[in-house]
Amino acid sequence: MPKQDRGGRYHHGNLRSALIQGAVEVIAERGLREFSLAEVSRRIGVAVSAPYAHFADRDELLAAVAVRSWEVFYAEVECEIAQFQHPANRLAAIARAYVRFAARYRPLFEVLNDVALDKHLHPEIEKAERPFLDAFQASVRALCNGENDLADNMAIALEATALGHAMLLFYSDFGQDQEAVEDAAERAARAILALIQGRHRLGSPAELPDGHYGD
Amino acid sequence: MPKQDRGGRYHHGNLRSALIQGAVEVIAERGLREFSLAEVSRRIGVAVSAPYAHFADRDELLAAVAVRSWEVFYAEVECEIAQFQHPANRLAAIARAYVRFAARYRPLFEVLNDVALDKHLHPEIEKAERPFLDAFQASVRALCNGENDLADNMAIALEATALGHAMLLFYSDFGQDQEAVEDAAERAARAILALIQGRHRLGSPAELPDGHYGD
DNA sequence: GTCTATACCCGGATAGAC
DNA sequence: GTCTATCCGGGTATAGAC
Numbered sequence: 001m002p003k004q005d006r007g008g009r010y011h012h013g014n015l016r017s018a019l020i021q022g023a024v025e026v027i028a029e030r031g032l033r034e035f036s037l038a039e040v041s042r043r044i045g046v047a048v049s050a051p052y053a054h055f056a057d058r059d060e061l062l063a064a065v066a067v068r069s070w071e072v073f074y075a076e077v078e079c080e081i082a083q084f085q086h087p088a089n090r091l092a093a094i095a096r097a098y099v100r101f102a103a104r105y106r107p108l109f110e111v112l113n114d115v116a117l118d119k120h121l122h123p124e125i126e127k128a129e130r131p132f133l134d135a136f137q138a139s140v141r142a143l144c145n146g147e148n149d150l151a152d153n154m155a156i157a158l159e160a161t162a163l164g165h166a167m168l169l170f171y172s173d174f175g176q177d178q179e180a181v182e183d184a185a186e187r188a189a190r191a192i193l194a195l196i197q198g199r200h201r202l203g204s205p206a207e208l209p210d211g212h213y214g215d
Numbered sequence: 216m217p218k219q220d221r222g223g224r225y226h227h228g229n230l231r232s233a234l235i236q237g238a239v240e241v242i243a244e245r246g247l248r249e250f251s252l253a254e255v256s257r258r259i260g261v262a263v264s265a266p267y268a269h270f271a272d273r274d275e276l277l278a279a280v281a282v283r284s285w286e287v288f289y290a291e292v293e294c295e296i297a298q299f300q301h302p303a304n305r306l307a308a309i310a311r312a313y314v315r316f317a318a319r320y321r322p323l324f325e326v327l328n329d330v331a332l333d334k335h336l337h338p339e340i341e342k343a344e345r346p347f348l349d350a351f352q353a354s355v356r357a358l359c360n361g362e363n364d365l366a367d368n369m370a371i372a373l374e375a376t377a378l379g380h381a382m383l384l385f386y387s388d389f390g391q392d393q394e395a396v397e398d399a400a401e402r403a404a405r406a407i408l409a410l411i412q413g414r415h416r417l418g419s420p421a422e423l424p425d426g427h428y429g430d
Numbered sequence: 431g432t433c434t435a436t437a438c439c440c441g442g443a444t445a446g447a448c
Numbered sequence: 449g450t451c452t453a454t455c456c457g458g459g460t461a462t463a464g465a466c
Contacts, residue, residue, distance in 0.1 A: 015449075033248035038441055047451055052443075054449090086425045115386055156383065157376075157406045164379025168371065171330055190417050191372045191410065198412030202405050207307070211300045230431075253459055262433055267461070269431090 016054045018044050023065050027107035032114055037061065062111060063122040069108035070128035073101050077132060087142040088196050092189040094136060095162040099185040102166035103174070109166070143196065153202040154195075161191050231269045233259050238280050242322035247329060252276065277326060278337040284323035285343035288316050292347060302357040303411050307404040309351060310377040314400040317381035318389075324381070358411065368417040369410075376406050 022040040030039070037058050041048045055061040080093040102109040111117070119125050137155065144151040165188035174180040227233055237255040245254070252273050256263045270276040295312040296305045317324040326332070334340050352370065359366040380403035389395040 013449090031248075033246075036441055037443095046449095048442085049444075049452085050450055058442075084422075084425050086423055088423050089425055092422070113386060115388075153402065153405075156402060157409070160379030160383050160403070160406065161372075161376060162379070163382050164375030164377070167378050167382060168375050171328060173330070187368065187371060187417075188375070190368075190419070191375065193423065194372070194413035194416040195406065195409050196413070197416055198409035201409040201412055202402075204405070207299075208301055208303050208408065210304055227431085251459060252461095261431095263459090264434085264461075264463095265432055273460075 015044070015046065015050060019051055019054060019061060020064050020068060023061055024068075024107050027065070027110060032107070032110040035062075059117065059122075062114070062117055063125060065108070066111045066114070066117060066122070066125045067128040069105070069112045070125070070132065072105060072108060073097075073112065074132045074135075076101050077135065081135065081139070087139040088193060090139045091136075091143070091158055091196065092192045094139070095158070095165070095188040095192045096185045098162040099166050099169065099188045100181060103169055103181040103184070106170070113163075150199065150203060154199055157195055157199075157202055158192060161195060162188055165191065227259075227261070230259070230261065230265060234266055234269060234276060235279050235283060238276055239283075239322050242280070242325060247322070247325040250277075274332065274337075277329070277332055278340060280323070281326045281329070281332060281337070281340045282343040284320070284327045285340070285347065287320060287323060288312075288327065289347045289350075291316050292350065296350065296354075302354040303408060305354045306351075306358070306373055306411070307407045309354070310373070310380070310403040310407045311400045313377040314381050314384065314403045315396060318384055318396040318399070321385070328378075365414065365418060369414055372410055372414075372417055373407060376410060377403055380406065 019040060022044050023035065026039050026043065027035045035058075037051050038048045040061075041050055051061065055064070077094055077097045080097040081090045084090045084093055117125070119129075140151050140155045140158070144154060165184055169181065169184045172180070174184075234255060237259045238250065241254050241258065242250045252266050253263045255276075256265055266276065270279070292309055292312045295308040299305045299308055332340070334344075355366050355370045355373070359369060380399055384396065384399045387395070389399075
């Protein structure tokens with residue numbers, strides 16, 4: 001008996017999804033950069049060559065993970081923004097969902113933001129990304145009635161705010177601390193509203209009159 | 216003549232700094248995660264075993280790079296904030312310096328934010344970090360006369376804003392585009408001022424009255 | 431202080447058997 | 449569809465010569 005289970009060969013029948021799921025786990029534990037096909041294969045219990053029957057190479061598996069990531073993310077966002085009408089509240093809700101998603105599905109989040117994965121070589125990813133982009137831009141535009149420059153500036157500032165809060169959460173070692181995640185999500189949401197409130201500053205040169213401390 | 220230059224053995228005499236410099240270059244080209252001692256050695260033209268005469272392992276070389284990174288960063292920050300008195304302008308200047316530094320010295324920036332590098336094992340890093348932390352917190356406190364909760368919330372939101380703008384710059388492929396860097400730095404500075412202006416929102420629950428679009 | 435040589439591990443990828 | 453076997457390249461780290 002060379003192998004314990006079943007004493008011999010084992011055909012998954014659905015190795016493809018097992019690979020995607022396994023990839024998510026490996027990335028969760030070792031990070032995107034240290035992810036390897038070999039490790040996934042080992043964990044699932046198949047030969048290191050088995051994945052090549054389903055994916056041309058490492059990147060193609062990652063692209064499949066990326067598509068799933070966008071789907072999961074958008075599902076969360078959709079659920080959060082449905083609770084609000086006001087575009088500012090919707091944008092705050094998106095930021096909240098963004099930070100929560102980053103924390104709860106960190107591996108998926110990493111894949112989502114992976115630059116190395118060339119989207120032009122994997123059009124499926126761009127397609128999976130679109131629903132979120134549309135929802136986000138709709139809210140930004142609604143807030144900027146027709147002022148296109150402002151909308152562009154705001155979109156970037158808002159994105160940076162959510163991304164920054166997610167990264168900060170990563171840089172602190174929060175472990176499994178659910179509370180820390182919710183705190184960060186709430187802080188991100190409030191920062192979004194603060195930014196929206198002061199948004200007219202986004203279009204004018206940075207400096208305030210210097211040399212005094214009043215506002 | 217087994218080797219071309221000098222026909223034989225070559226003693227750097229200052230391999231230590233050559234290694235640090237080489238590490239910076241390798242990280243610049245391949246990223247922090249793909250950085251390896253072997254590649255640095257090859258590039259400098261020494262044996263792969265040579266670094267071990269100066270650093271116990273890979274992490275110890277990285278720690279030395281981290282110390283240099285904080286020094287370079289703080290020098291830039293110091294120069295930028297000297298131009299302003301108003302704490303808001305100083306904080307905007309810090310954000311500007313932060314984004315510029317991230318873009319111009321990306322490898323150093325990556326090392327600065329590396330979580331894997333345990334600071335408790337490398338106290339030199341914490342020490343090199345302190346001057347920046349002091350300058351930053353002094354400006355935040357000056358802006359929040361005595362309101363400590365507000366100061367804490369603001370510090371996090373400001374940090375997230377600068378970090379987010381730097382990461383966004385990385386995620387777009389800006390190449391060597393000097394203009395894109397300056398744009399991002401200016402956007403970050405303006406976002407800081409917008410955030411400061413709307414800062415009282417940072418302390419209260421996120422939602423605005425929903426269902427209408429006015430402010 | 432730096433070299434050569436070596437041992438060892440890990441990853442990507444392919445050929446050919448079953 | 450999955451296996452075994454194999455090749456190749458890259459990394460860390462050490463021992464011992466010079």
